[in-house]
Amino acid sequence: MQLSQIAAILAFTASAVAQNAQIAKRDPPRNGGDCNKAGWNGCYNPVGLADAMMQRGREFVGFALTIRNDSAELSVQSNTYEEDFNSVTPENDMKWEVTEPQRNVFNFNGSDKIVQFATSRGYEIHCHNLVWHSQLPPWIAAGNFSNATLISIMENHIKNLAGRYADVCTRWDVVNEALNEDGTYRSSPWFNTIGEAFLPIAFKFAAQYSPKSKLYYNDYNLEYNGNKTVGAKRIVDLIKSYGVRIDGVGLQAHLTTEPTPSSGGGVTPSQDTLETVLKGFTKKGVSVVYTELDERLVVPATKAKLEIQKQTFKTVAASCLAVKGCVGITLWGVSDKYSWIPGVFAGEGAALVWDENFQKKPAYYGMLEGIQKG
Ligand code: G3I
Secondary structure (H helix, E strand, O other), X not given: OOHHHHHHHHHHHHHHHHHHHHHHHHOOOHHHOOOOOOOOEOOEOOOOHHHHHHHOOOOEEEEEEOOOOOHHHHHHHOOOOOOOOOEEEEOOOOOHHHXXXXXXXXXXXXXXXXXXXXXXXXXXXXXXXXXXXOOOOHHHHHOOOOHHHHHHHHHHHHHHHHHHOOOOEEEEEEEEOOEOOOOOEOOOHHHHHHOOOHHHHHHHHHHHHOOOOEEEEEEOOOOOOOHHHHHHHHHHHHHHHOOOOOOEEEEXXXXXXXXXXXXXXXXXXXXXXXXXXXXXXXXXXXXXXXXXXXXXXXXXXXXXXXXXXXXXXXXXXXXXXXXXXXXXXXXXXXXXXXXXXXXHOOOEEOOOOEOOOOOEOHHHHHHHHHHHHO
């Protein structure tokens, strides 16, 4: 037998083994997928975002979940066509104003539905969030509580909320958005009353009541490697200096495809900058996640803008794949039909990877390529 023939046989065998491995992983299709659907390869789904992420040895791709009565949205959220997701983050249903609207009166209706949605689909849950200055019920600021009372209020909230979901929250955003843009601490009932110790105290309670969850500090505009990024690294050190566990930093990544009025001329940082930022955290021994990714632009979304957006999604995904401690990416929603952006930044939007009609945008393929090749 000639050498070239041996090489051909070896190549064929390697490809058959690889195919079998794929078949073993994908058969049967998850979530009741229909093997006869157009575009499907027999019973095997095309590769989705979460598939690709796991094939690269990372943990998840998720989306911010608000449960609505929209079957088209549900179809995307449920991986009807391919496995794009294996994680959800509750968009609003675990926030303080929803879960403890009055002192020691808890409402878990919405959060229980999120948990049911996720667990029935085999998704993990990135729980969001325990201690934040926003979406706080009025009784907290109005109470003018002493240091000791506010700490006991924080403990009671974490005990009830994180304790209830201790078995299902893979990660918790324990403290959300504690920093100003210049890296100093933001004014809030927590900081103003307890001082910076409110951070390690919150993480200590989270570790106590949800010992299996990975505990994250989560903030926006950490992606630019500026003073706020320095502030977040200081927070990691601070929490550790108290002998308390912190497992990760969430970079929200509410980014811009192009300079917009709300971005002050900024755009998505280069892949180099993003990797430097991610490594700055992972060097401290914590994981990183892009927790709330979207890439807004000035609407309407032209073909040219959508092409740039494809590149920015690719850049962000590729930066995650280039850094070992980047374990996953969550999109802040699935479709441009539902997004927080137009309500906050008038004239801006179109920031996600499915359009208003639930068609995949170029950005979807940019993100997939960034995951597969980054
Ligand atoms: O639930 C009430 C409803 O009863 C009322 O009729 C309606 C009228 O406006 O408001 C509803 O509450 C809205 C809530 O979302 C639920 O839909 C609030 O007005 C609205 O402000 C709130 O916006 C959320 C925002 O956080 C609040 O800060 C967005 O949906 C949510 O996407 C956004 O998410 C945040 C992350 O938690 C933290 N990082 C930034 C990110 C984007 O702002």
